Amino acid sequence: MLLKLKKGMKPRPQETKDCFGARVEETARKHPNACAILFEGRDISWRDFNAMANRYAHYLSDKGIKRGDAVSVFMENRIEYMAMLVAMNKLGVVGALLNTNLTGRSLAHCIQVAKSVACIVG
Known part of the structure; x- marks a missing residue:
């Protein structure tokens, strides 16, 4: 089911007034x-x-990550995690949120399936 949802995901529309990042700014x-x-x-x-x-x-x-790119996020729950999600929303980046209990092959598989251009670890 996750793979089907991932394939159907699209970056937020160009119209930003209703995106979460715009709501945070407001x-x-x-x-x-x-x-x-x-x-x-x-x-x-x-x-x-x-x-x-x-x-x-x-x-x-600045690192070249742009609208529509997928970025894996491997972070524990904390304020910085939420700020990273808002940052990605502002850019139109698709977040591939990874379970921090994953290791080894399982973790590598999730990153590969997401086709991430970068991984945020923290």
């Missing part, structure tokens, strides 16, 4: 100091969360 403008995420005793404001996502998006773009 909320950061309207409520910059409000808490965006509270996770395991850490919190981050909408302004800082959006800024983090923008830094990640610029980094990915």
